Amino acid sequence: MDTAPRPSTSDLTVTASDLTFRDATDADVDALVSLIQSAYRGDASRAGWTTEADILQGQRTDPQGVVDVIKSSASKLLTVERDGGIVACCQLEHRGEYAYFGMFAVSPALQGAGLGKVIMAEAERRVREAWGVREMHMTVISVRDELIAWYERRGYRRTGKMTPFPYGDERFGVPQRDDLQFELLVKPLV
Template sequence: MSLDALTFRPATLADTDAVVALVESAYRGDSGRRGWTTESDLLDGRRTGADEIHAVLAKPQNMILLAELDDGSGPRLLACAHIAIEDGAGYFGMFSVDPGLQNGGIGKRVLAQAERVVREQWQTPTMRMTVINVREELIQYYVRRGYLRTGRFKPFPYGDARFGLPKRDDLSFEVLEKSL
């Protein structure tokens, strides 16, 4: 698959079901285990839902960035990420690449496009994200792409099923940051 034809666009409400399916496949259940981003060993339950997608799309300076490839039979959703402006910085989250296509360069392209939107369209010089503290391989992925470990942590929202059902009691979110 040639990534030269990869296109980006903001999601619309019509994309809700496809985005939920992609995110769930990347983070939960057996399909997520095919990729390296799965949280299946850490969390059960949902990763996102139509309610969350609708809420994101309704907020100003929030976008779900879609990465698609048209192989001649119409565009196919390969990846997505939620980007926003929060607390004076860009925010990057809900990053999902089709598990069968991970490690092929799509994620790097999505991250670069998200950074470009935050820097150029939203005129924001910093991107911030949170990563589950025990996901060291994922944290290192972002460190290799210029993100710094800030030493700041946010509590995991135990008891809020919208964020999943934790299988362990030592989860928190580590804050990573990059100057754009």
């Protein structure tokens, strides 16, 4: 077991100038699936604060799910690199009047360093400029209070609109509780 102390957040602070943003390509699929899995599922995800390991097991996504986002004419998978390696990603999908923000993952080793805030600001800027949308929508598992609070601090508001979790479809994981549902969060982009 590694007993080296984890660097403090102040040692890891990330700024936009440290990052390269680009659209994902087919060559990125395996790295992106690994990143997304590491941010949310299994023991590796426990190094960060976004883990879903206690509420969901199994996969978070699969290669086909990532390819589908990359190939869709209505979406992009924004890939974020630092020092030549992929450290984060997010899905941006044009849905008429608004953009959808999803598949957001930050390397657990960099969580808490400000990377998420930088990526969200860049994602919001890109959808305003590229698609002229005035709102960003996302869905979050409603029992993820800490994560929802983080999004609220970034200007997203809870709507109370819920959609069911896809129980029985292991492409989205294996639920460890029976009260999971998604809540819609919305932010005006002005």
